[in-house]
Every structure is written in structure tokens, then in C-alpha cells.
Amino acid sequence: MINYRLLLIVSLLVSALAGIGLLRLDFDTDVVRSLPSGDKVIADGLEIFAHHPIHDQIAVDVMLDVDDPDTLVEAGTLLEKKMQDSGLFAQVGSAEFGELIPDMALYAARNLPLLFSGEELDQMVAPLLTAEKIKTRIQKLYQDLNSMEGIGQAEFIGLDPLGLKDLVLARLAPLAPSLNTRFFRGALLSADGQHLLVTARPLATGTDTDSARKIAGLIAESSRILNEKYNPSGRRITLTPVGAFRAALDNERIIRHDVQLALVLATVGVGLLLLVLFSRPLLGLLSLVPALAGTGAALFAYSLFHSSISVMVLGFGGAIISITVDHGIAYLLFLDRSHETKGRDASSEVRAIGLMAVVTTIGAFVILSCSGFPIFTELGQFTALGIFFSFLFIHSIFPRIFPTMPPGRDRALPLRGLVNSLYNSGKPGFVAAVLLAVGLLFFARPQFAVSLESMNTVTEETMAADALFSRVWGSIGERITLMKKGGGITEIERENDKLLAKIEQDIDQDVLRAAFVPSMIFPGRERGVLNLQAWQNFWRDGRSKRIEQALSNAGAEFGFTPDAFAGFFSLLDPGYAASFHPIPEKYYNLLGILHNGKESGLLQFVTLLPGKKYDGADFQQSYGKDASIFEAAFFTRRLADILFSSFTTMLVIVAVSMALLLYFFYLNLRLTLLTLLPAVFAYICTLGTLRLLHHPLDIPSLMLSIVILGMGIDYAIFCVRAHQRYRDVSHPSYVLVRVAVFMSGASTLIGFGVLCFAEHSVLKSVGITSLLGIGYSLLGTFLLLPPLLDRYLAGENKRSSMQLDNRDITCRIRHRFRMLEAYPRMFVRFKLQFDPMFKELPRMLAQRKHVATMLDIGCGYGVPACWCLEYFTQARVYGIDPDPERVRVAAIGAGERGRITVGWAPDLPVVDRPIDVVLLLDMLHHLDDATVSTLFKKSYMALDHQGILVTRFVIMPSGRPSWSWHLEDRRIKIAGRNPWYRSGEKIAQMLQEAGFMISIHEVSEGNPELVWIVGRADKE
Known part of the structure; x- marks a missing residue:
């Protein structure tokens, strides 16, 4: 007898709860949020990701298949115009920077006394002061004046005839994507002249998939328009965009596809399994109801405390259906019998056997939520809620939907016979399991491969685009980014002066290869005073007179007037008094200075290139006290160390806590060890198999080791409790319990198994690891436990009977x-x-x-x-x-x-x-x-x-x-x-x-x- 009215009402209510939850939640595809933020290195990286403009910036490589820089620049200009007109970008191109360079060059020429340290003057300026080099320099200036390149150069010649400003501007080189680039007509070209770089900053974040789709469409349309223009003349333009938007699009498409595939295949697979194991197949299908109800209620409850949920967590919808279906299966198996049954009685039996299994599973997911990884915190909370609500549904709602059930008809169920045969395999099955574990034990040495790439999956086209960009423009991953905060520009300048002094020492020691700090061009007062003193000391002892004479003689030879270099001569005057001004705000973006959006003050980003003696840990120790640092290689290594230590520790904590929990549940050490045995068997076999498959333990595998322990031990608890409760393996209720365990394991294997076919690396790794872990847990439960439990009971009876006669x-x-x-x-x-x-x-x-x-x-x-x-x-x-x-x-x-x-x-x-x-x-x-x-x-x-x-x-x-x-x-x-x-x-x-x-x-x-x-x- 089924209360269809209540079933319909509950179904509508669950659908409403799920719908409300989905409407209240935003779907998050940003994998960066999944990183732990408790460690200084990781926290620094996440903070830099959040503030650095390059994190959301996109870059487009414009490639021309012939050597024609003019056409390449023209194509780049057309692309920039198209992007500006789209309304998708806050800033397009580097024209702003190109316009600033002349102003900065003029500033440098006027402030040369402030821009060189004593060491730089000796090493870089002194070699330029020989009579021969001065004459060569003046000759070149004369030639430039007679060509187009000399237009507008008169003021520069007067202030800086030696070209010292060029030495200053060369310090900007580390800001370019590659040291082997050049500017041509205001555009940045590659060394071979066939690639042009267009950069843009979107209005939306790089992980906004709606904006990303529009940007991708814009690039594709621009490519079509450019080729329509240049193809008739035999030129082909290729646009290759890179940036966070591509990864966001790829991840969304791949994950959505995987989620849909997992949900459909898991539901269909579990449904077919239920059809062949229930005497009333349609009744078996209803065991999905608690799982669906638990998932819907979990979505609603989760939305009450969170505003967003990762789409990857939703990918576990299929897995949650298979995880929480076990109690629904057991309940309906106790209900679907050849005699009349009552819902309350079925609930009592399932609760008596399975309560501890629910506690351990929820405990595993709750502990997972304490991992420090936001994405797995979400997973732990969401899944624990789903399992809890599913269990609550089974024991509060199901008995009202199924108050009584009439006798079912006898129907051949051959799969049940297979389950019983496997469970009763006895000594042969036990020996086979032991031999398998011993054989795989030799390979059960974990290999760890923890990297950010394992948390992200992109298409081959995106990987090819990244490879092209790295080859042409250099890899940003080889650079070090340092971020400092300041209350205002004066504080930023003061901190930059200190930082530059430290960096110069590390460059001398080959710890760093190159760097750019704004103090190299805009020194603060302290650095400026020191540089001015060094400048004045450098030109003493008649050096200024000799250089003035050499310049005058060379100038006269090539027709320059006697006062042509008066501006430069005034800088050599011992009485020269410099004026100090804050960095003009128009240079902020060029120099890596940003307003701190959510807080007051400014942010300073400094780009560094590591040298031969660079060591990430030492650099972090030296610079990390008052700055945030990101260096990809060290960040990844640190992440691996944190994951390994934290999850190894957490796994030990979970294992010990579960062992203690089981002991307090049983108050019997032997039963506790027997319950843990299938989990130990599963870990040995899983690690050995992963090694044979050449599948290292990545981030998802490490995370799910705890989940596997929590879920896999459920099967052992069910069987040990059934052995305690029913005593005889042929007891009808014991048969139902092991069938329920098999169905639970098989449905879980289906739920996780479908993830093995996922494209996304995280979901695929989850599928492989969980499939092996849960599969071996089920195998260990069926092959190891029955003979050991029989031996335990027989041994207890024999031991107790021998000791009983003389007891009170x-x-x-x-x-x-x-x-x-x-x-x-x-x-x-x-x-x-x-x-x-x-x-x-x-x-x-x-x-x-x-x-x-x-x-x-x-x-x-x-x-x-x-x-x-x-x-x-x-x-x-x-x-x-x-x-x-x-x-x-x-x-x-x-x-x-x-x-x-x-x-x-x-x-x-x-x-x-x-x-x-x-x-x-x-x-x-x-x-x-x-x-x-x-x-x-x-x-x-x-x-x-x-x-x-x-x-x-x-x-x-x-x-x-x-x-x-x-x-x-x-x-x-x-x-x-x-x-x-x-x-x-x-x-x-x-x-x-x-x-x-x-x-x-x-x-x-x-x-x-x-x-x-x-x-x-x-x-x-």
C-alpha cells in the first residue's frame, strides 16, 4: 500500500526546495577559489590573483604570414578599434603606454642627476665619456636630424646629448612580455617581426562566462573581417587570444557536459540495477526518492548559508544519488518481501544496522569540509547535508508513504544468487583477496603529482594558444610578482627605495637576473638625494669640464651651435638643485601602481626575473615579511607540500577518529579491527592499482582518500552489524542486508564510474580514484569479512565455554x-x-x-x-x-x-x-x-x-x-x-x-x- 497523495506532495515540495536553492545560488567556475588560503605563500598568491590586472587581462597574438610590419600594425590597429567599439573592455591596447613613453623620456632627460647611483655611473655612464664615443654619438645625432627620426628631437639633444635617458628607459624592459621585443610605430612586435601583441582589460572578471562567450565571438568575427581585407593581397592574419576567459569557457563547457553525462548515466545505471534486484521492480525505483529528496533539501539548506556553489560540486550530484541510495535500497528490500510488512518495522531494521554507517559517512564529509580548500569545503558541507536529509527522509517520511506493504510475488532474482555466492565464497575467496593485497602491496607506494594544472582542464586549442604565446612572448610563469601596499604615493615611493636597494644586492649576487622598480625612474626623496650626491661626485675633479669641452668640439665639427648642449651642461653644475615631486598619477598603470579598490591606499606590483642562485624559500623569507609574493614554481611546490602534509594528517585524524568511534560503538576491539580491515585492504589495492595505471595521487585523489574511508567502511559496518544481529548468514534479513550492501556498492560504483569518462581532469581523477577505492572496499567486505566473522564467533564461543564453569x-x-x-x-x-x-x-x-x-x-x-x-x-x-x-x-x-x-x-x-x-x-x-x-x-x-x-x-x-x-x-x-x-x-x-x-x-x-x-x- 503506497500513499500516492503524500508521495506527490513530497515530490512537489522537494522540487520546490531544489528550485529555490538553485535560484538562490550562483554557479562558480573559478578554480582559483579552490586553493587553501591559510598558508602565507598560498595566501599571497591568491591576493595577487585577486588584485593584479593581468589576472583578468586578455592578450591577442596577431600573426601575419609575411614579413610586413606596416601591414601587421595596421591589422592590430583595426583589431583594437573593433574591440573598443564592442563595449566589452575597460581598456584596449598599449596606446596609452606609447603616449606616455615620450613624456617619460623628457622627464628622464630633465632629471638625470636623480636617476643614477654611483655604481651605475661608474659602470654604465663612464664608458660613454671617451672622446671617440662622444664624437660617434654626436655624429649619429647629426645624421638623425637630417632624417625623419630627428623630428622633435631638438630638446632631447640639448638635455641629453649622450643618450643617458635611453639607459634609464631600458630599465622598463622587464615590464614587457619578453626581453626580445621591440616597439614599432607604437605597437609591440616580436623579435621576428611577424607577431603583434594586443592587450585588453575586460569590464567583467575573467571568469565571467557570459562576457567570455561574447569576447570569443568578437575575436572570431574580427578574424573573419581582417582576412576578408588582407586575403586578396596574399596575406593571412591569424588571431590567437589567451587569458582567463578561455579557461573559464573551456571549464564551463567541459564540466557542464560531464555533469549532465554523470547525472544521466548514474541515474539510468542505478535504475537498471534496482530493476533486476527487486521482486517488484517499480518499488525498487522508489529507492531513488530519498536520495533526490536529500539532494533537493541540501540545495535549499546550502543556499541559506552560501550565495554560490561550484559547478564541480554539482558534478557530484550523480555521486550523491548513489551514495545516499543505500539506505533507501535497504529500506525497500525489507519492505519488499513475500509476507506483509510494515514501514515502521523496515525503518527500525535499517536504522539499527545502518545508523553507524550514516554517522561515519557524514563524519568523513564534515571533516573534508575542514580541509581549507573552498571547493572541497563546499563539497563536504553539501554532501553531508544531502546524506543527512536523505536518512531523515527514509525514517520520517518513507514509513508514512509505505505504512504497510502486501506480500510480493515470488520472482527469480539470479543476481541475488550471485551476491550470496560471492558473500559465501569462504576460504577460497579469503585466500584470493589476501593474495591480491599481497601482490599489490609491492606497488602500493604513493606517487604525488600536485599542480594547479590538475585542477583545470582546457581544450587542445587553448593549450596550443598558450604554447604559441609562451614561445613568442615568453612565459609569465618564469617571473616573480611582488605586491606591496601603501597608504599613499609618498609611502609607496619610500618603500620602493628600500626595495630597490635590496634588489640591487640580489642582482649583484645573481639571485635575481633583472627587475623593475618605479624608483629606478621615479626615486623617492631618500634615493634621489643619494643619487644626486653620487652624480655631483662623479663630475668632480675636472670631469665635467673635459666632457663639456669634448661635446663642444664634436658639436662644432658637425655644425651644432655653442649653446646646443646648454641644458645638459646645467645638470653638471655643482650647484644644481633638484626638486622632488610625487609620481604623476598618469604613470601609475605603466609602473604597476593601482588604487586598492576595496580598501584605501595604493598597491604596488613589482616584476622580477629569477637568477641562477634564486631559491624560492629563501626569497620568501627575505622579501615576504612586508610584501606578498607569487612565483609559480615555488607556489606549486608549496601547494604540493601543504596538500601532502595536511591531507596525510587529516587522513590519520579521520582514521583514528573513526576507529575510536567504531570502538565506542562496538566496545569490542576485535570487531573494530575487523570493521577497519576492508578499508585497509582497499587502500593497499587502490594505491597499487593506481601505480600500475601510472595515475599519481593528485589533488582530487588526496581529498577523496578521506571520503573513500568514510564511505567504504559503511559496507563493513552493515555486514558486521548484521552478523551481530542475525547470527546466521542464511537468515532472511541477513540476506537482505548483504544484497543492500552490494546494491549500495554497485550503485556507488556506477555513480563514480561514469566520472571516469569525464573530460575534466578533476572529475576524471575523482572517478578513477573513487571507483578503485569503493570497489576494493566492497570486495574486501564480501571476501574477507564473512570467514573472519565466523571464526571470531566460533572462537568466542569456544573460549567463553571453557572459562564459564567457574564464574559467578x-x-x-x-x-x-x-x-x-x-x-x-x-x-x-x-x-x-x-x-x-x-x-x-x-x-x-x-x-x-x-x-x-x-x-x-x-x-x-x-x-x-x-x-x-x-x-x-x-x-x-x-x-x-x-x-x-x-x-x-x-x-x-x-x-x-x-x-x-x-x-x-x-x-x-x-x-x-x-x-x-x-x-x-x-x-x-x-x-x-x-x-x-x-x-x-x-x-x-x-x-x-x-x-x-x-x-x-x-x-x-x-x-x-x-x-x-x-x-x-x-x-x-x-x-x-x-x-x-x-x-x-x-x-x-x-x-x-x-x-x-x-x-x-x-x-x-x-x-x-x-x-x-x-x-x-x-x-x-
Whole structure:
């Protein structure tokens, strides 16, 4: 019987929750956000990524297939015009920089005394001051004046006849993409003259896929227009754009394709699996409902705390469906049987076996969310929510959708036979698994390959474009970017002066090869004063007079007027007084100075080139105290070290925490080790197989090692708990549990397996690693656990029976419950230790010397019944209790000498002989007067002559009730029932009315809130 109305309402509600969640969340494709930010090196890199303009900048390589710089510049100009007109860019081209260079050159010529250190003057300027070189220089100036290149050069000649400003401007070279570039007609050309570089800064971020699609379309359209213009003349233009926008587009397309493929294939695969393993296939398909409901509710709950979610996390939608479907499968397997079943009963069985599996799985994902990687923090939170809501749905909504289920028809299910054969493979299967693990152990040495590339996947076209750009314009990855913050330009200049002094020392020591710091052209006051002193010292001792004479003589020879170089001569005057001004704001972009958008102040970016003696760690130590640094190679190595150490530590923490959690759940070291064994087997085999496949452990593999441990151990928990609960592998419920484990594992393998076909490297790595890890966990569970559990149970029975004869009655009672789960074992232990019942019970039973048959009404876990079996070694006990779980435990405790059934007082179990003793212990306060009266009468009729009824019951205390009394009272009321407290006199009267003679009536010595009464049935 299915409540279709409730199913429809729930489906609509879940769809609404999922829809609201999706509408509230933005989809994030920025892989950079997935990096951990707790480490200084990583934090610096992320901060530079966030602020450096090149992070979002795009560059277009314009290539002409013939050597024609003029045509190349013309094509570049047309492309820039097209890009400017598109409205997609805040800035296009380097024209602004080209316009600034003449102004900067004039500034340099006018401020030469401030721009050279003493060392630079000796090494760079002094060699230019020989009479021969001065004459050669003046001759070239004369020739330039007679050509087009000399237009507008008169002021430069007067201020800087020696061309010292060119030495200053050459310091800008590290800002260019490559040191082998040149400017031609205001455009940047490659060394071979066939490539032109166009740069642009989009209005949107580089990872905005809507903007990226428009930019890609614009470049394609521009390429078509340019080739239509130049192809008729035999020229071909090729546009090759690079930048973050291409990676964003590639990742979005690939991930969306992979997500859709994973969702479809996982859903179809799991659906087909359910069809062939359920006697009612359509019922099996409904096991997907909790998983879908959990995913929808998780989306909604996640949207309440976050504004965005990574599209890669959504890629785990298919995996989440397969992960959370296991409890739905188990629930419906217990429901889909050949006899009528109830939803509540199925829920109880699944919850009893699978609760710990849910706790460990959620725990693994919660710990994953503490990784420091935002993308895996999202994954951990989202998946933990999905599993939690799925479990909640199964045990709160499913029993209402399936209140009862009529018997199902018998149908051949051959796959179940295969599952049973695999699980019962015994010693051959165990030996095969051990040999497999031993063989792969020799290859189980982890290989780590952690890089940013493993977090990103682009098309072959994008990789070819990046390779072309690196070959022509150089690799930005070889550079070091340093970022400093300042409250204003004066502070920036002061810090730049200090930085330049430090960099100069490292260049001298070959730690750095080249660098550009704005103080090289715009020194701060301190650096400027030192340079001015060095300049004046350099021109002393008649050097200025000799140079003035040499310039005048050479100038006269080539027709220059006597005062042609007066501007330069004034700079050599010992009385020259320089004026210091802040860097003009128009130069900020050129010099790498930006306004700090979200904060006040300025940001200074400095570009450095590493030298032969460069060491990333030493450089970070030297420069990182007051600056942020990014150097790709060191960043990647540091990332690898962090990942390895953090996730190795985290894996150890997770493994230890799970082991402790399992131990506290079992309170049995051997069972804990047996439960962990399949996970150990899985790790050995997975590492060995990955090594044979030449698939190193990358970032996703490291992350998911924790998830595999959490999910893979579920299967072992299910089987160990089933072995504890059902004892016999042929028990029908045990069969259902292992079928559910197989279906859960198979569905998980399907969910992850489809990711092996993904294009994206992250999803593909997730698929391969998880497929192996979960697959080997399932194999270890089916091949290793059954024979070991059988051996464990047999060994415990043999060991306990040998040690039992000389033990006291308490130990013998606990022995009966030794193989049960922790809670009933601890209940038995504490009840025997702290309940005064067992000290007082012998006296209550003393008047009945021979006891062969006993009846325990409301037996609970059967502790008093088992005590009686040990006290009366030839007796048999019959018990009833309304709680099926307590009946199960009591039946195991009573063993072959007992028969415990589910029932409610005043009903009595069917007994084929007279009863010697009836026990009514701590249960009368659950029954109303009419029920108690009927129960007493039925008990009297069932008892043999002089049989006794022993009851202990709770009274309303005269003073302040104890905490245990309050706890019991509250428990009954929470269950929706009313407690019935009666005085001893009232109970005695009711017993007498039923025909009993009262032989004992006393308050318990150990608890004044409990009263003992013994009634004897004198029937002759």
C-alpha cells in the first residue's frame, strides 16, 4: 500500500526546495577559489590573483604570414578599434603606454642627476665619456636630424646629448612580455617581426562566462573581417587570444557536459540495477526518492548559508544519488518481501544496522569540509547535508508513504544468487583477496603529482594558444610578482627605495637576473638625494669640464651651435638643485601602481626575473615579511607540500577518529579491527592499482582518500552489524542486508564510474580514484569479512565455554549477551551491577524450591529472565514484551531454554505446561487498573498449584522523587502514555481479588521507590 497523495506532495515540495536553492545560488567556475588560503605563500598568491590586472587581462597574438610590419600594425590597429567599439573592455591596447613613453623620456632627460647611483655611473655612464664615443654619438645625432627620426628631437639633444635617458628607459624592459621585443610605430612586435601583441582589460572578471562567450565571438568575427581585407593581397592574419576567459569557457563547457553525462548515466545505471534486484521492480525505483529528496533539501539548506556553489560540486550530484541510495535500497528490500510488512518495522531494521554507517559517512564529509580548500569545503558541507536529509527522509517520511506493504510475488532474482555466492565464497575467496593485497602491496607506494594544472582542464586549442604565446612572448610563469601596499604615493615611493636597494644586492649576487622598480625612474626623496650626491661626485675633479669641452668640439665639427648642449651642461653644475615631486598619477598603470579598490591606499606590483642562485624559500623569507609574493614554481611546490602534509594528517585524524568511534560503538576491539580491515585492504589495492595505471595521487585523489574511508567502511559496518544481529548468514534479513550492501556498492560504483569518462581532469581523477577505492572496499567486505566473522564467533564461543564453569552468576549472565551490540551489553552490565533486584530476587523466589517453567511479562532485554535461567539451571522461560528490539535481545540471551515473543499484557504467551513462577518486574506502572486486574487473573489461572507471582513495581514517593523516577516518568509521557502509580496496598488488594495469597510485601532495601510483593496461588 503506497500513499500516492503524500508521495506527490513530497515530490512537489522537494522540487520546490531544489528550485529555490538553485535560484538562490550562483554557479562558480573559478578554480582559483579552490586553493587553501591559510598558508602565507598560498595566501599571497591568491591576493595577487585577486588584485593584479593581468589576472583578468586578455592578450591577442596577431600573426601575419609575411614579413610586413606596416601591414601587421595596421591589422592590430583595426583589431583594437573593433574591440573598443564592442563595449566589452575597460581598456584596449598599449596606446596609452606609447603616449606616455615620450613624456617619460623628457622627464628622464630633465632629471638625470636623480636617476643614477654611483655604481651605475661608474659602470654604465663612464664608458660613454671617451672622446671617440662622444664624437660617434654626436655624429649619429647629426645624421638623425637630417632624417625623419630627428623630428622633435631638438630638446632631447640639448638635455641629453649622450643618450643617458635611453639607459634609464631600458630599465622598463622587464615590464614587457619578453626581453626580445621591440616597439614599432607604437605597437609591440616580436623579435621576428611577424607577431603583434594586443592587450585588453575586460569590464567583467575573467571568469565571467557570459562576457567570455561574447569576447570569443568578437575575436572570431574580427578574424573573419581582417582576412576578408588582407586575403586578396596574399596575406593571412591569424588571431590567437589567451587569458582567463578561455579557461573559464573551456571549464564551463567541459564540466557542464560531464555533469549532465554523470547525472544521466548514474541515474539510468542505478535504475537498471534496482530493476533486476527487486521482486517488484517499480518499488525498487522508489529507492531513488530519498536520495533526490536529500539532494533537493541540501540545495535549499546550502543556499541559506552560501550565495554560490561550484559547478564541480554539482558534478557530484550523480555521486550523491548513489551514495545516499543505500539506505533507501535497504529500506525497500525489507519492505519488499513475500509476507506483509510494515514501514515502521523496515525503518527500525535499517536504522539499527545502518545508523553507524550514516554517522561515519557524514563524519568523513564534515571533516573534508575542514580541509581549507573552498571547493572541497563546499563539497563536504553539501554532501553531508544531502546524506543527512536523505536518512531523515527514509525514517520520517518513507514509513508514512509505505505504512504497510502486501506480500510480493515470488520472482527469480539470479543476481541475488550471485551476491550470496560471492558473500559465501569462504576460504577460497579469503585466500584470493589476501593474495591480491599481497601482490599489490609491492606497488602500493604513493606517487604525488600536485599542480594547479590538475585542477583545470582546457581544450587542445587553448593549450596550443598558450604554447604559441609562451614561445613568442615568453612565459609569465618564469617571473616573480611582488605586491606591496601603501597608504599613499609618498609611502609607496619610500618603500620602493628600500626595495630597490635590496634588489640591487640580489642582482649583484645573481639571485635575481633583472627587475623593475618605479624608483629606478621615479626615486623617492631618500634615493634621489643619494643619487644626486653620487652624480655631483662623479663630475668632480675636472670631469665635467673635459666632457663639456669634448661635446663642444664634436658639436662644432658637425655644425651644432655653442649653446646646443646648454641644458645638459646645467645638470653638471655643482650647484644644481633638484626638486622632488610625487609620481604623476598618469604613470601609475605603466609602473604597476593601482588604487586598492576595496580598501584605501595604493598597491604596488613589482616584476622580477629569477637568477641562477634564486631559491624560492629563501626569497620568501627575505622579501615576504612586508610584501606578498607569487612565483609559480615555488607556489606549486608549496601547494604540493601543504596538500601532502595536511591531507596525510587529516587522513590519520579521520582514521583514528573513526576507529575510536567504531570502538565506542562496538566496545569490542576485535570487531573494530575487523570493521577497519576492508578499508585497509582497499587502500593497499587502490594505491597499487593506481601505480600500475601510472595515475599519481593528485589533488582530487588526496581529498577523496578521506571520503573513500568514510564511505567504504559503511559496507563493513552493515555486514558486521548484521552478523551481530542475525547470527546466521542464511537468515532472511541477513540476506537482505548483504544484497543492500552490494546494491549500495554497485550503485556507488556506477555513480563514480561514469566520472571516469569525464573530460575534466578533476572529475576524471575523482572517478578513477573513487571507483578503485569503493570497489576494493566492497570486495574486501564480501571476501574477507564473512570467514573472519565466523571464526571470531566460533572462537568466542569456544573460549567463553571453557572459562564459564567457574564464574559467578553475574559473569554467566553477561556471557549470554557478549556477542550483542554495545548498548544492550552495557545495559546488562549496569543493571546487574547497580539494580538491587538481583540481591533481593533470591529471597522472593525462596518459597518455590523447584522451578521448571517461568513466565516473564514485560521482559525487556531479558536480564531477570536470564538470571532465573542461571539460578534455576533446569528451568525454561517464556517471555513477552511489546518492543520487538528488546524481544530480539532477550531471545538471544535466553537461548535454547527460552521463548520470547512480541506481545502486550494482559495477553500471555502460549505455554503447554503449568507455570511455576510469573515475573512482573517494573512494568505495572505502564498498565491501567483494568489491564492489571485482568493480568493478575490470567496469571493465577496459568500458575501451577503453589506457583508464585513475583512483582516489583514503582510507587509515587512520599518525599522528593529521585532523578531515576523523574526520568522514567518523563520517558512514559514523551511516548504519549500516562503512568499509573499505585500503592503497595492497592496492588496487594488486586492480587487478593485475583485469588493470590500474599506471602511477601516489602519495600526494596536498595530503592524506597520500589515495592516487592509475592503472591502464591493456592489452588487445592
